[in-house]
Amino acid sequence: MYAGQTIRLNALDEGLVELVLDNQDQSVNTLNDQTLAELAEAVELLQNQDQLRGLLISSAKPAFVVGADITEFQRNFSLSDSELKAWVMRTHQLFCALEELPCPTVAAINGMALGGGFELALAADFRLAATDSKVGLPEVNLGICPGWGGTVRLSRLIGAEAALEWMLSGKPQKALKAQQLGAVDRVVGSAELRSEALQLLQDAVSGEASYTDNGARKQQPLADSFSARNERTELLNRLSTKLDPNYPAAGAILELVMSHATLPFQQALELEADCIVTLAKSAVAASLIGLFMNDQLLKKTSKRWSQQAAPVKQAAVLGAGIMGGGVAFQSASTGTPILMKDIRDEALALGGKTAAKLLDRQIEKGRLSEQGKAQVMDAIKPTLDYSGFGEVDLVVEAVVENEAIKASVLAEVERELSADAVLASNTSTISIDSLAESVQRPEQFCGMHFFNPVHLMPLVEVIRGRQSSDATIARTVAYASAMGKMPIVVNDCPGFLVNRILFPYFNGFNRLLMDGVDFQRIDRVMEQFGWPMGPAYLADVIGLDTMVHADNVMQVGFPQRMGHDAEPIIEALLANERLGQKNGRGFYDYGVDDHGRRFKEPSGQVRELIAERAGEVVELTDQQIIDRMMIPMCLEAVRCLEDGIVETAAEVDMGLILGLGFPRFRGGALRYIDTLGLDEFAARVEANAAQGELYRLTEGFKVRQAEQRPFYG
Numbered sequence: 279m280y281a282g283q284t285i286r287l288n289a290l291d292e293g294l295v296e297l298v299l300d301n302q303d304q305s306v307n308t309l310n311d312q313t314l315a316e317l318a319e320a321v322e323l324l325q326n327q328d329q330l331r332g333l334l335i336s337s338a339k340p341a342f343v344v345g346a347d348i349t350e351f352q353r354n355f356s357l358s359d360s361e362l363k364a365w366v367m368r369t370h371q372l373f374c375a376l377e378e379l380p381c382p383t384v385a386a387i388n389g390m391a392l393g394g395g396f397e398l399a400l401a402a403d404f405r406l407a408a409t410d411s412k413v414g415l416p417e418v419n420l421g422i423c424p425g426w427g428g429t430v431r432l433s434r435l436i437g438a439e440a441a442l443e444w445m446l447s448g449k450p451q452k453a454l455k456a457q458q459l460g461a462v463d464r465v466v467g468s469a470e471l472r473s474e475a476l477q478l479l480q481d482a483v484s485g486e487a488s489y490t491d492n493g494a495r496k497q498q499p500l501a502d503s504f505s506a507r508n509e510r511t512e513l514l515n516r517l518s519t520k521l522d523p524n525y526p527a528a529g530a531i532l533e534l535v536m537s538h539a540t541l542p543f544q545q546a547l548e549l550e551a552d553c554i555v556t557l558a559k560s561a562v563a564a565s566l567i568g569l570f571m572n573d574q575l576l577k578k579t580s581k582r583w584s585q586q587a588a589p590v591k592q593a594a595v596l597g598a599g600i601m602g603g604g605v606a607f608q609s610a611s612t613g614t615p616i617l618m619k620d621i622r623d624e625a626l627a628l629g630g631k632t633a634a635k636l637l638d639r640q641i642e643k644g645r646l647s648e649q650g651k652a653q654v655m656d657a658i659k660p661t662l663d664y665s666g667f668g669e670v671d672l673v674v675e676a677v678v679e680n681e682a683i684k685a686s687v688l689a690e691v692e693r694e695l696s697a698d699a700v701l702a703s704n705t706s707t708i709s710i711d712s713l714a715e716s717v718q719r720p721e722q723f724c725g726m727h728f729f730n731p732v733h734l735m736p737l738v739e740v741i742r743g744r745q746s747s748d749a750t751i752a753r754t755v756a757y758a759s760a761m762g763k764m765p766i767v768v769n770d771c772p773g774f775l776v777n778r779i780l781f782p783y784f785n786g787f788n789r790l791l792m793d794g795v796d797f798q799r800i801d802r803v804m805e806q807f808g809w810p811m812g813p814a815y816l817a818d819v820i821g822l823d824t825m826v827h828a829d830n831v832m833q834v835g836f837p838q839r840m841g842h843d844a845e846p847i848i849e850a851l852l853a854n855e856r857l858g859q860k861n862g863r864g865f866y867d868y869g870v871d872d873h874g875r876r877f878k879e880p881s882g883q884v885r886e887l888i889a890e891r892a893g894e895v896v897e898l899t900d901q902q903i904i905d906r907m908m909i910p911m912c913l914e915a916v917r918c919l920e921d922g923i924v925e926t927a928a929e930v931d932m933g934l935i936l937g938l939g940f941p942r943f944r945g946g947a948l949r950y951i952d953t954l955g956l957d958e959f960a961a962r963v964e965a966n967a968a969q970g971e972l973y974r975l976t977e978g979f980k981v982r983q984a985e986q987r988p989f990y991g
Contacts, residue, residue, distance in 0.1 A: 280323055282316035287323065293331030294479060295324065300338035307339050309394040310347030314369055321375050332479045333379060335402055336386040336472060342411070343395025348420070349574075351567050355558040362558060366551045369394075369426045373401040374547075382482030382489035386475035387411050388468065392450060397426040400435070400496060403489040404482065405461070406475045408468040412450035413461065419448040420570060421563030421943070423531045425554035430546040431496040433535050436460045438500060439513055442535055446517065446528050463492070502540040510536055524808055524943045527557050561953045565945030568990060569935065572928035572946075576766065580759050583767070586748065587756035588698075590614055590671040596687055598629030598660070601704055602676035604732025607633040610657035611733075612761045617659045617666055626660040633658060636733055664694040672757050674726055676704040679827065684708060685716035692717050700753050702726035702740075706777055707831040710743040710770040720745040724754055727774060728763075729937050737936035738763040743770050766933050769923050772835025773828070775930070776937040778918060779947065781832040782910030782972050784825070784848075785840060787813040789969060790906055791847045791888050794895030797865050798880045803903045808941025813907070815878075818864035822852045839971040850887055905962050908950070910972035913963070913979075915947035919989075920978040927989040948989040956983040 279287035284301040297320060299307045307313070324330055337343065354365055376383065376398075385391075385402035391413045399405050399413070407413065415424045415432065423429060424445065433441035436459040444451060456462040466474040481487040500506065514536050521528045534553045538546035557563055594617040595605045602618065606629060609616040620626050637654055640646035659666070667673070673695065677687050684703060692701055701723045703713055714720040725741025738758040742751055751767055758765035768775045790800055801812025809816075817825050825848050832840045851864065858864035866878045898906070915930050924930055931946020944950045951959045960983055966973045975983075982989075 280320050282312075282319070284310075284313040285316040285320050287320050290334070290476075292480075292483075293329045294334065294476070294483075295327070295330060295332070296334045296336060297324075298336055298338050299343060305339070306341055307337055307343045307395070308345060308347040309343060309369075309398065310350055313347075314372065317376075318368075318372050321372060321379075324379055325375065330379070330381050332381050332483045333383045334386060334472075334475055334479055335383065335399070336475070337388055339389070341389030341395075342385075342387045342391040343398060344390050345393030345395050345416070346426075348567060348570055351420075351558075352564075352571070355563070355567075359555050359559070363551050363555050366425050366554055370547050370551060373398065373427055377401045377403075377493065382479060382487075384475050384479045384482070386471050387413060387453070387462070388471055390450065392416055393424070393428075394426050397424060397428040397431070400427065400431040400461075403493040404463045404478055404487070406464050406466060406471065406478055407453040407456065407462045408471045409453055409465055410468060411453045413453070413456050414448070414450035415445050416448040416450070418445060418525075418527045418531060419566065421525065421527045421560060421566040422557045423527060423534060423550065423553050425550060427547060427550065429531065429535055429550050429553075430538060430543065432461060433539065434498055434500060435496045438510060438535050438539055442513070442517060442532060445531050445535075446521075460495075497543040499541060499543070499546075500539040510539060524562070524941070526560065526562060530557055562943045565943055565949055565953070568945050568949055569932075569942060572932050573764075575926065575928045576764055576932055579767075580755055580765055583752045583755035583765075584759055587752035588671070588749075590753060590757040590760065592670050593617070593757065594619065594667060594670045594673045595676055596620075596673065596691060597676040597678075598625040599676065599678075600632075601728060601730060601732065602674075603629035603632040604730070605674050605676055605704065605728060606658050607636055607654075608732050608761045608763075610654045611637070613657075614757070614760055615657040615659070617661055617670065619661050619664070619667075621662065623662065626662070630655070630658065630660060664691065667691065667694040668696055670695060670699055672700045672702065672753060674702050674704050676728075679705060679707065679824075681708050681712065685713055688713060688723070689716045689718075692719065698722070700724070700750050702754055704728055707773060707828050709772070710741045710746070714743045714745055721747040722750050724750050725768075725770070725774070726754055726758070727776075729776075735937070736762075736764050737776070737933060738765045739768045739774050739776065739933070739937075740765045741768050741770055741774055764932070764936055766924065766929050768933075771921070771923055773832055775918055775923055775933045777828055778832070778923070779911055779914045779930075779934060780938060781829060781840060782914040783907060784813060784817070784829065785842070785972055786907045786910045786969075788842065788846050788848070790898075790903060792844070792892050793898070794889075794892045795898060795903065796885070797888070800903060800907070803900045804907060806900075807904055807908075808944055810939045814865035817848060818858035818866055818868075820858065821860050822848050822856055822858045822864055823860075825858075826852050844891070847888055847891065850891060851884060854883075854887065856881075856884070905966060906969065908947075909963055909966055912947045912951055912959070913972065913974070913976065916951075916976055916979050919948070920976060952988040952990055956986065956988065 279289050286298050288296045290296055301307050383402040384404045385399040387399055387407040388411055391399050396413045415428045417424050440459050453465045457465045482489040517532055530553055538549045593609050593614050595602045596619050598618050598620040606616050606618040618629055637651040675688055703725050706727055710725040714723050717723050724746040727739040729735035729737055740754045755765045797814040801814050804812040856863045862868040865884055867881050868878050871877055919930050927948045931948050934940035934946050940946055963975050
């Protein structure tokens with residue numbers, strides 16, 4: 279009947295037709311412009327079929343439709359408001375045309391039906407789902423709202439409150455829950471999905487199941503009584519208090535559903551189209567969609583590296599401390615057995631206990647069985663010697679952050695390894711090229727910098743030394759990916775990528791303290807900017823001893839930019855035995871009150887210590903504080919890209935998002951510059967030029983500014 283690149287129509291018996299979603303160019307179905315154009319052609323053909331008695335919508339892929347094609351969003355969202363709305367409304371009209379076919383329609387949902395894919399399924403009269411399938415509207419995670427009828431049809435099918443729960447969280451919902459609420463009509467086993475869907479379609483054709491009643495449910499406005507309005511007002515007020523103003527899409531979705539709940543169907547669709555046009559033009563949507571694109575780029579890059587690699591079948595970690603134990607847990611829990619070596623029995627016992635505690639938490643949450651825990655623990659082999667290291671494919675050295683000790687351990691373990699084994703150092707600051715001088719096979723050596731806590735932090739920096747081979751980097755990337763981490767390949771330099779960019783931020787913090795700005799105020803301002811914690815609190819979490827060590831490394835590596843005019847405040851705190859959360863005393867004092875509740879309060883002693891060292895108090899606005907903090911970080915991010923520490927702006931920004939918790943809605947340091955505009959950012963830098971070398975535009979940036987060439991084209 280019809281055969282395109284993404285859709286085909288197959289004639290079945292007795293006037294039934296099957297519309298099969300099957301994108302020939304992709305492993306999954308997405309609703310890209312080509313698919314929508316072919317769907318329009320197919321629907322027009324169906325409208326002219328006099329003998330059409332029923333339509334089955336199915337997928338030939340492992341998933342129904344994973345959503346709209348996000349790679350096309352940036353192009354479509356750059357259209358004028360009127361052009362963008364016309365683009366949205368064309369799909370509205372298409373789904374309505376499908377909905378209005380003069381016969382019953384059944385969507386057979388396998389795998390995932392998300393975003394536009396679920397909206398397509400909602401346009402059908404009936405939805406049959408496989409037991410292992412999931413449906414949902416995750417658009418809020420991209421800073422937009424469902425734009426092809428999802429807010430209207432779903433809220434009328436399952437009620438405003440349930441629909442808002444789905445849309446505000448953006449989480450996929452299991453088929454059985456969807457059935458309980460009424461978003462899905464039946465749930466069946468995967469093997470029976472197509473046959474049961476055909477049976478339901480035949481029941482609808484015969485009149486045993488009323489497709490007209492079922493279809494009308496999702497178009498019927500919600501009740502408009504006095505009590506119903508009060509209930510919606512209470513719902514609006516209750517849900518509003520839980521929203522983060524930095525992510526406006528959730529609030530817009532809430533207001534949208536409240537606004538169109540009682541309107542006629544077509545008017546409601548019109549409001550939805552207006553809402554997505556507004557959100558699509560926002561900086562937050564640009565950042566979040568950009569993050570999605572960056573994430574896809576990193577995954578493709580990791581996949582290319584991994585395809586070149588010999589798999590890691592047996593790993594080892596040296597050191598059973600916090601980092602080493604975390605590496606052992608992560609490796610074993612993702613399927614790669616690991617030897618965990620230390621020189622002390624008590625350290626090995628602590629490493630095992632740490633892993634067991636993390637597994638117990640998974641059991642408590644219902645994510646793991648006792649049998650599963652036993653399998654993971656069996657995959658961690660504690661040892662005091664090097665027996666078995668000859669069979670290891672990759673070793674992660676995770677001993678104390680001391681160059682001499684690391685060099686000694688690396689030289690020792692290398693002698694125990696097979697000729698093709700890879701040796702990686704988990705270091706946050708020490709030069710990989712320097713450590714490579716201690717090994718006999720520097721081409722098989724690289725850095726593998728995990729972030730703490732290992733089980734929670736998704737980023738791993740894979741640091742390439744001057745002599746590290748492609749095969750070494752490929753195997754290390756493959757191992758990090760197998761552990762469920764996002765690896766970024768970074769060229770060696772002081773601080774690598776993330777810490778190199780972080781410490782100019784702390785340098786800016788120190789300068790503010792020396793200008794008499796209260797650390798608690800700086801924390802508050804930067805948390806309002808979007809950081810999960812301000813710089814003083816972050817320093818306490820990292821540990822002031824660790825901060826001082828890393829800061830010294832950065833000063834040696836970049837003395838002109840990252841030196842200090844006087845003793846940094848963190849060194850003064852450390853001299854007063856303030857380590858941060860490690861001993862309960864940092865910028866803040868930590869403890870437990872008489873009721874067993876943990877507390878954090880700013881230290882009066884620290885305020886006095888800072889006041890003794892600070893100069894004349896400088897009065898600054900909150901925006902000036904933000905600029906003083908963010909300019910050094912952003913400029914160092916620019917330098918990392920220009921110096922070739924990583925290859926792309928995406929890697930810079932994703933490193934900051936995944937490694938530091940950079941505000942996601944701002945998209946990363948380079949995206950933040952683009953959002954401000956190159957000229958505006960340059961003007962802010964110029965206004966702060968008196969602060970020193972960290973507040974100087976690079977020559978490369980000046981060229982970029984002159985050409986008006988943003989970091990993301």
